[in-house]
Amino acid sequence: MAMPSPSLDLTPEGLVRAYCAGAFPMGDGRTGAVRWYAPDPRGILPLGERFHVPSSLARLVRQGRFCVTFDEAFERVIAGCADRERTWITPRIQRAYRALHRAGPAHSVEAWTDDGVLAGGLYGVALGGAFFGESMFYRKSNASKVALVHLVRRLRRRGYRLLDTQYGNAHLEQFGGTEIPRAEYHRRLAEALRAPGVTWQDGDASSDDASSEAYETDSPRAASLTGVDAPD
Secondary structure, eight states: OEEOOTTOOSSHHHHHHHHHTTOEEEEOTTTOOEEEEOOSSEEEEOOSTTOEEOHHHHHHHHHTOSEEEESSOHHHHHHHHHOSSSOSOOHHHHHHHHHHHHHSSEEEEEEEOTTSOEEEEEEEEEETTEEEEEEEEESSTTHHHHHHHHHHHHHHHTTOOEEEEESOOHHHHTTTOEEEOHHHHHHHHHHHHTOTTOOSOOSOGGGGOOTTOOOEESSSOTTSOOOOOOOO
């Protein structure tokens, strides 16, 4: 649902206000216009045990098929997310989020091959105990999914309360993604923004290793990360 936004803008301050109010911008690739949205229902991913890792993906994570980093290549990640035939990540949107990254709240997760090629990743915005996922891309099968598993690992370890996906879709449903009414979303958002002691950085990179994390999988051994390969 598009919404009027006389008080919102694409400055870092304006973007922070928008996210705290439950809104986010999307660009029109044809006209370049930017509109603000607050969907009802709203898509979210669970951060607890209901976050589901398909067994095929779990094996890739356990094997360390990709090297995963955080905030090492934000500009390359957002450019990769925008590199598609139709995109809402217009040049104006990219400039705004690069500025938000420099200001602190916007973050990226990168998945690399052994020879240093950026295979995929995702980016979003962290405020309080909420992370607002914006977009994902991949150039190697499953790279963006591995990045998502590592993101959830970090959010769980640091006490985040909410992982906002904006909209629900079949791709996110395989991870346990669901949609909730806007009123419930705003309740959870307010709680997450007030969460004490939550920080994106804690100086312990080893705590973001997702290879040994216990998630629900679609194998009988729900606490193990096992399975076979699957396409992205």
